[in-house]
Amino acid sequence: MVKARMENLTIRYGKHTVVQNFSLDVYEGxxxxxxxxxxxxxxxxxxxxxxxxxxxxxxxxxxxxLVYSVKKRVNRPPExxxxxxxxxxYAVWPHLSVxxxxxxxxxxxxxxxxxxxxxxxxxxEQVRMTGYEKHMPSQLSGGQQQRVAxxxxxxxxxxxxxxxxxxxxxxxxxxxxxLDEIRMLQKRLKTTIVYITHDQEAAxxxxxRVVIMDQKGKICQMGSDEEIIQRPADQFVFSFIGASxxxxxxxxxxxxxxxxxxxxxxxxNTLPQGYHRGARNMMGIRPLDIVFDDTSPVRAVISQAVxxxxxxxxxxSLGGRELRLHRSTLDSLDGREYSEGDQVGLRFINxxxxxxxxxxxxx
Amino acid sequence: MKLNFVRKxxxxxxxxxxxxxxxxxxxFLSFLILTTVVILPVVMIIYNTFWDGSKLDLEMxxxxxxxxxxxxxxxxxxxxxxxxxxxxTVIGVFFAWLLxxxxxxxKGLMRWLFSIPFMIPPFLAAMAWxxxxxxxxxxxxxxxxxxFSLADAPFNINTVGGIIVxxxxxxxxxxxxxxxxxxxxxxxxxxxxxxxxxxKQWYVIRKIxxxxxxxxxSSGTLLxxxxxxxxxxxxxxxxxxxNIFTLPxxxxxxxNRAGGDFQGIREATALSVVLVIVVAxxxxxxxxxxxxxxxxxxxxxxxxxxxxxxxxxxxPLLVVSIVFLIFVVLTPLVVIFLVSILRAYGLPFSIExxxxxxxxxxxxxxxxVIDSIKNSLFLGFSAGIIxxxxxxxxxxxxxxxxxxxxxxxxxxxxxxxxxxxxVMAIGCILAWSGIVFGITLYNTxxxxxxxxxxxxxxxxxxxxxxxxxxxxxSLEEASRSCGASxxxxxxxxxxxxxxxxxxxxxxxxxLPAMRELTTSVLLYxxxxxxxxxxxxxxxINGYMTQAAALSVVAIIIIMVSDTVVKAITKDRxxx
Numbered sequence: 001m002v003k004a005r006m007e008n009l010t011i012r013y014g015k016h017t018v019v020q021n022f023s024l025d026v027y028e029g030x031x032x033x034x035x036x037x038x039x040x041x042x043x044x045x046x047x048x049x050x051x052x053x054x055x056x057x058x059x060x061x062x063x064x065x066l067v068y069s070v071k072k073r074v075n076r077p078p079e080x081x082x083x084x085x086x087x088x089x090y091a092v093w094p095h096l097s098v099x100x101x102x103x104x105x106x107x108x109x110x111x112x113x114x115x116x117x118x119x120x121x122x123x124x125e126q127v128r129m130t131g132y133e134k135h136m137p138s139q140l141s142g143g144q145q146q147r148v149a150x151x152x153x154x155x156x157x158x159x160x161x162x163x164x165x166x167x168x169x170x171x172x173x174x175x176x177x178x179l180d181e182i183r184m185l186q187k188r189l190k191t192t193i194v195y196i197t198h199d200q201e202a203a204x205x206x207x208x209r210v211v212i213m214d215q216k217g218k219i220c221q222m223g224s225d226e227e228i229i230q231r232p233a234d235q236f237v238f239s240f241i242g243a244s245x246x247x248x249x250x251x252x253x254x255x256x257x258x259x260x261x262x263x264x265x266x267x268x269n270t271l272p273q274g275y276h277r278g279a280r281n282m283m284g285i286r287p288l289d290i291v292f293d294d295t296s297p298v299r300a301v302i303s304q305a306v307x308x309x310x311x312x313x314x315x316x317s318l319g320g321r322e323l324r325l326h327r328s329t330l331d332s333l334d335g336r337e338y339s340e341g342d343q344v345g346l347r348f349i350n351x352x353x354x355x356x357x358x359x360x361x362x363x
Numbered sequence: 364m365k366l367n368f369v370r371k372x373x374x375x376x377x378x379x380x381x382x383x384x385x386x387x388x389x390x391f392l393s394f395l396i397l398t399t400v401v402i403l404p405v406v407m408i409i410y411n412t413f414w415d416g417s418k419l420d421l422e423m424x425x426x427x428x429x430x431x432x433x434x435x436x437x438x439x440x441x442x443x444x445x446x447x448x449x450x451x452t453v454i455g456v457f458f459a460w461l462l463x464x465x466x467x468x469x470k471g472l473m474r475w476l477f478s479i480p481f482m483i484p485p486f487l488a489a490m491a492w493x494x495x496x497x498x499x500x501x502x503x504x505x506x507x508x509x510x511f512s513l514a515d516a517p518f519n520i521n522t523v524g525g526i527i528v529x530x531x532x533x534x535x536x537x538x539x540x541x542x543x544x545x546x547x548x549x550x551x552x553x554x555x556x557x558x559x560x561x562x563k564q565w566y567v568i569r570k571i572x573x574x575x576x577x578x579x580x581s582s583g584t585l586l587x588x589x590x591x592x593x594x595x596x597x598x599x600x601x602x603x604x605x606n607i608f609t610l611p612x613x614x615x616x617x618x619n620r621a622g623g624d625f626q627g628i629r630e631a632t633a634l635s636v637v638l639v640i641v642v643a644x645x646x647x648x649x650x651x652x653x654x655x656x657x658x659x660x661x662x663x664x665x666x667x668x669x670x671x672x673x674x675x676x677x678x679p680l681l682v683v684s685i686v687f688l689i690f691v692v693l694t695p696l697v698v699i700f701l702v703s704i705l706r707a708y709g710l711p712f713s714i715e716x717x718x719x720x721x722x723x724x725x726x727x728x729x730x731x732v733i734d735s736i737k738n739s740l741f742l743g744f745s746a747g748i749i750x751x752x753x754x755x756x757x758x759x760x761x762x763x764x765x766x767x768x769x770x771x772x773x774x775x776x777x778x779x780x781x782x783x784x785x786v787m788a789i790g791c792i793l794a795w796s797g798i799v800f801g802i803t804l805y806n807t808x809x810x811x812x813x814x815x816x817x818x819x820x821x822x823x824x825x826x827x828x829x830x831x832x833x834x835x836x837s838l839e840e841a842s843r844s845c846g847a848s849x850x851x852x853x854x855x856x857x858x859x860x861x862x863x864x865x866x867x868x869x870x871x872x873x874l875p876a877m878r879e880l881t882t883s884v885l886l887y888x889x890x891x892x893x894x895x896x897x898x899x900x901x902x903i904n905g906y907m908t909q910a911a912a913l914s915v916v917a918i919i920i921i922m923v924s925d926t927v928v929k930a931i932t933k934d935r936x937x938x
Contacts, residue, residue, distance in 0.1 A: 052840050078843035079851075085844040091837035095859045104855070105845035149841075156845045 001028045002064070003160055003192045004049065009058035011044055018044045019217035022058070026160075031186055031193045033203035036213030037240070042196045044217075046164050049194070050085055051078035062160065079108070084153030084161040088168060090145040092137045098124070098148050099133040105156035116155075123151040126185055143174045150182070158189060164196045179206050200241045204229065212237050235354045238284040245290070245323045247283045249353070251275070258283075258298065258318070265319070267298050267348065274353045284352040287313070287326035292338065296345035305340055314338065316346070385849050390766045393757050397775040400817045404790025405778070411632045411793055427633040436613040436634075439602075440641060443526050443609060444592040450531035452584045455538025456576075458684070462539075463546035464572070466670040467681055476688040480536045482921050483696065484878035486596025486895065487914050490902060491695030492529050493600055494702055494911075496520035500709070502698065521605045526598050530591050532691040537590070538583035545579030546572075564671060585649045592642055593783030595881040599899075610638040611785040611881065618789070618885055628792065635786040642781060696918070703915045708907035721912035732913060734890065735897035738808060739877055740920075742893060746815035747873040751865055753816070754823025758831045759857070763839075773824075780821040784881035787818055791886060806888030814882045819875065823868040830864030831857070863931075870928035877921055 004026040011018045018041040026032050034042045047053045049060060051067070054075065060068040062083070067076040084105075092101055102123055106116035124130050127147035137145055146166060153161045163182075167175045183206055186193055197203050203210050204225040211222045214236050221233035232238035235246065248259040249267075256272060257264035275281060303322065304315040312332060314325040325346075327338075338344060412424055427433060458477075462470050480488070495503040496518045504516040511517075519525060553575065557567045573580075595611040602608065608616060614631045621627020673680060701712050703721055710716040725732045757776055761769045779787055791814040797803040804810035834857055842852040858865075880895030887896045894917050901910035 050840070050844055052843070077848070078840070079846045079848050081844075082846075083844055085841065087837040087841060089835060089837055091835065091841040093838060093841070093856055093860075104842065104847075108842075108846035108851065152841070152845065 002026070003028045003062070004194070005059075005061040006045070006049065007059045007061075009045070009048060009055045009060070011041070011048060011053065011055045017217070022217065022219070024211060024219070024222075026192060026194055027209075028159075028192055029190050030208040031183070031195055031206055033207030033210040034194065034196045034213065035200050035203040035210055035240075036198065037215055038198055040213045040215055041217035042198075042213060043164055046085075046162050046194070046196050049081075050083055050162060051076065051081050082157050082160070084156040084158070086146075086149045086153045086161065086163040086166045088165040090137075090142075090149045090169075092140075092145045092148050092152070094137050096137075097133065098129065098135050098137070098140070101137070101148055102151045102155055105152060119155055120151075123154045126154060126189070127151045127181070143170055143178065146170060146178065150185075154189070154191075158191055160192045160194075162194045162196070165198070166195075167202065168197070168199070175202070182206060204241065212240060232284070232352065235282060235284060238352060238354070243287050243324060243326075245285050245287065247285070247321065247323070249281045249283045251277070251281075265298055267296070272351065272353065274351075276353055276355050279355045282354045283348070284354060285348055286350075287324045288328070289348065289350045290323060290325045291347050291349060292327070292336075292344050293347035294345045296347045298346045300344055300346050302338055302340050302342045302344060305338065312338075316344065318346070386764045386766075389756055390760050390764060393760045393772055394768075396753060397757075397772060400813060400820070401775050401779055403794045404787060404817065405782070407793035408632050408635055408786065408790045411629055412636050415629075423629060424633045424636070427630045428637055432608065433613060433634060433637075436608040436610050437637060437641070439523055439598075439607060440592055440609040440611075440638070443523060443530060443598070444588055444641075444645075447527045447530035447534065447591050448584055448588040450527065451535040451587050452538050452580065454531065454535040455583060456542050456573075456580055458535070459539045459542035459546055459576075460568070460572070461680070461684060463543045464671055465673050467673060467677060467684070469681065469685065473684065473688060476692045477536045477539060479692045479696070480533060482874075482925055483918060484596060484880065484895065484921075485530075485533055485594060486600050486880045486899065487699065487878070487918070488533050488695050489529055489597040489600035490898075490910070490914065491699045492520055492525075494698050494907070495694070496525070497601075497604075502712070521601055521607070523602075523607060526601050526607070526609075529601060530594065530597055533597065534587045534591060537587050538580065541579045541583030541586070542576055545576045549575055568671075581649060581652065585645070588645050588649075589642055589781055592645060593638065593785065593881075595785055595884065596895075599880075599884075600902075610634055610641065611783060614638070614785045614789065615885055618792075628789070632789055632793065635783075635789045638783055639786055642783060646781060699911050699914050699918075702908055703911035705908050705911075721908045725909050725912050725916075731892065731900075732897055732909075735892045735894050735913075736916070738811075738891055739879075739894040739917075742808065742811055742815055742879075742883075743873040743876040745812060746819060746876045747869040749812075749816055750819050750823040750872045751827075751869045753820055754827045754868055755831075755858075755861070755865060757820070757824050758828035759853075762828055762831055763836070776824045777821040779817050782818075784818060784879075785885065788814055788882040788885035791817070791882075805886075806891070808888075808891035811883050811886045811891060811893065814886055815872075815876050815879070818882060819872040822871040822875075826864050826868035826871055827861060830861040834860050866931050867928055870924060870931075874921060874924060874928075877924070878917060 002025045006022060006024045009022040010020050011022075022041075022045060024034075024045075034045065036042050044053065048055045048068070049062075055068065055070065057070050058068075059066060059071070062081055065076075066072065066074050067081050068074060093104075096104065099120060102120045103116060106119060111119065121130075124133065127150050129144065129147050129151060132140065132144065132148075137148065140148065146169075149166070150161075153163075166182075167178045170178060179202055182193070182195075185191075195203065195207055200212075207225065209223065210225055210228055212220045212228065214220050221228055221237045228237065228241060232241060238244055239246070250257050250259050250264065252264070254269070254271075255266050256268040256275070257266050271277075298318070300316040300318040300323070302314050303317045306313045310329055312327045312329065314327065316323050316325055323346075413419060413421060415423065428437075458473075461467050462473055467473075493501070495501050498504065498519050498521065499508075499516045501516065501518070501520070504518055507513060507517050508515075520529065549572070554567050554571050557571045558564075562570070593611055594609075595615065598607065598609040599612045599615070603612065614634045617627055617631040617634060621631070702708065704717045704719060705712070706716050706718050706720060757772065760766065761773050761776075766772075791810055792805060795802060795804040795810050795813060797805075804813065838856055838860070839852045842856045843849070847855060878895060879893060880899065883893040883896050884899065887893060892900070894913070898910050898913050898917065901907075901913060
């Protein structure tokens with residue numbers, strides 16, 4: 001069932017269009033991640049959903065109720081959209097105690113006293129903040145304030161919660177723990193969460209479904225974490241979700257070459273999977289998917305080697321190009337050591353092909 | 364990310380369920396109130412100066428500004444303003460350095476002494492100085508003449524020079540306050556590195572410390588200059604008897620002499636325009652001077668700077684400073700108090716001449732005095748409350764709703780801050796004497812209230828907006844998403860968060876309103892005398908001792924409210 005639906009939203013700030021024709025469905029009981037670089041409009045979308053800004057075009061439904069429509073002249077104010085929102089800066093009210101912060105939404109919804117007390121208790125239990133009821137926010141750490149914000153969102157609406165960069169202000173260790181907690185919380189309560197972040201790793205870690213947006217506010221890909229990692233839809237998604245190398249490639253009479261300034265390097269005699277015939281191609285490849293293979297005709301020189309504990313990072317130069325290559329420490333147990341200046345052969349596995357956007361590549 | 368909060372689809376916004384949204388109502392009200400309260404008086408001044416009812420009239424303006432006594436008043440205004448400001452700056456900076464950066468003892472005592480002038484209105488201080496140093500009648504003059512068997516009074520305060528000195532000693536604490544905080548926030552490593560590079564102490568003070576505090580010094584100087592140029596109380600108390608006029612006192616004199624004749628009031632408006640021009644030039648010159656050299660080395664966080672050892676000159680300096688401060692700050696208070704318990708003005712200060720008869724005279728069956736206290740309390744409270752609510756609303760509109768033209772709103776609201784009180788009063792006379800909308804407030808207490816609101820609105824606006832800007836948008840958005848309406852969010856979240864600022868901003872209006880003279884002296888009617896006006900009237904009519912007694916009452920009221928506000932704001936919780 002669709003919990004929230006955005007249809008053809010267009011939002012402009014003055015002349016600047018932030019998002020154009022943005023459509024997205026949020027399904028009940030899922031954690032949907034909206035991921036994109038800073039300034040891609042993801043916060044704008046959340047604010048439009050929450051009712052804090054008005055879209056210039058489009059419609060928004062929450063729980064099958066139309067809450068915003070330019071055409072039908074509907075605009076429900078934030079207080080009647082029945083959402084819980086967790087803000088990036090927590091937005092825990094500094095003049096109210098933890099208890100009063102979490103109680104506030106219930107007071108506004110006129111929930112009977114006994115019931116509301118129970119609900120606040122449960123919410124605080126869920127975020128493991130029992131015992132802090134009387135504390136003022138200034139007495140809490142950042143992580144604890146974040147929990148209070150989540151508890152408040154839970155009492156505000158336990159079935160649809162928007163989270164805008166909720167863990168960005170926490171330190172790295174807390175971030176990891178908080179992600180797991182959000183995940184477990186969601187599984188227990190079966191709530192729907194829209195999670196907005198610029199941190200693709202956090203999103204892939206947490207979310208059932210991820211939407212990746214580009215700088216222009218366009219949706220590039222939507223899918224499960226696995227789909228996105230296995231089959232990035234385009235070059236932007238490929239590079240956004242992890243370290244990557246891009247190499248222009250060309251086909252000449254059935255053989256496939258890495259395009260080089262001096263001399264093209266043949267790396268395959270058969271049609272690679274996913275190759276777009278008759279178009280400019282750009283090979284995208286993860287550093288872990290380039291392996292050393294002495295039999296390969298593709299020869300390169302190691303220009304730099306860095307040991308990072310769990311893996312080695314090599315920078316190899318191939319013609320005029322520098323590629324990044326990762327090798328797991330386990331693989332290097334085979335006894336073969338590679339050091340700077342060594343000549344190596346490279347083999348590409350699991351590479352992706354994209355129609356080249358880069359006009360600098362000539363065929 | 365900075366978000367633009369201008370509501371776009373206005374017709375959509377209406378579909379909130381209500382035809383008029385709170386945002387729009389508040390924005391509209393803000394524009395309306397500022398236009399009537401601030402713009403209208405200013406426009407009326409310009410209109411009446413250059414328009415004689417039927418045609419453009421520049422001739423009157425030229426005639427007024429070229430009249431000899433007016434030229435003399437302009438000259439006096441500029442001379443007094445500039446020299447008093449320079450003197451005040453030198454003294455203020457010296458004390459700021461002494462207390463901020465040297466190891467002089469008894470700093471607590473000196474800081475306390477510095478806080479006193481802020482509580483005594485300038486006309487009261489001038490009155491006290493007049494009691495001490497006016498020709499042969501001044502108490503200190505008489506003492507000196509006796510001790511040294513002088514034939515003539517050694518000092519005569521009723522001169523331009525006298526006014527300059529009194530303004531300087533009254534205003535130097537303003538410079539001190541600005542500079543001392545800058546000195547305390549200055550990064551000490553800047554000076555230390557100069558010392559390490561081999562510079563001598565005095566050289567460091569001249570070449571490092573002073574230049575770095577120039578922004579603070581110049582803002583203090585500008586404050587003093589503008590206040591001095593538009594000051595009415597001191598020149599009125601000291602210069603009036605010797606026919607020494609400045610622009611503000613001349614404006615008041617013109618209105619009084621006119622006796623309701625409109626042509627006379629028009630001449631006063633012409634002088635007001637001149638006064639505004641003088642103040643504007645001062646502002647402009649200061650901007651120009653400040654442009655060359657903006658330093659951001661003074662940080663917000665407080666650091667403990669290294670104190671400079673005064674060594675041999677420590678105790679001589681201490682004695683000189685304490686004596687000077689006590690003399691300029693405490694003696695006026697003591698003299699006012701002593702005069703207030705004298706049987707008759709002119710008698711020597713001795714036990715047999717002391718009595719409480721003056722207090723009895725002003726309090727028992729003296730309707731004029733009781734009314735003036737009631738009026739001032741009423742004005743202080745109502746102006747305080749009204750300015751408080753307008754200040755909250757305006758700062759909310761300007762900083763949270765951010766409508767189109769929000770910048771104009773802000774400019775309008777702070778404009779009266781640099782507009783002399785005399786000018787504001789003239790504008791109010793013109794605007795509220797039945798000329799516009801047929802509303803006549805003249806001679807009632809309401810015209811004083813309107814003038815106070817116009818003058819003091821910028822105080823509450825500044826205080827409230829500083830606090831409101833710390834309340835992040837998300838705090839209110841969070842409550843909206845929790846199911847609170849816009850109004851409920853304001854009441855439950857925003858207002859409680861800025862409450863401390865609201866309380867102190869009430870007193871920011873109440874205190875100056877209690878000791879106000881400049882505006883009310885032009886606007887009072889038979890039944891709307893304020894404390895300041897009543898004190899001045901008593902003095903002019905020769906009841907010096909009663910004037911002193913009423914002054915003591917005024918000072919006590921002011922000191923008590925000041926203590927209250929300090930107690931309230933001390934335990935304010937940070938957001």
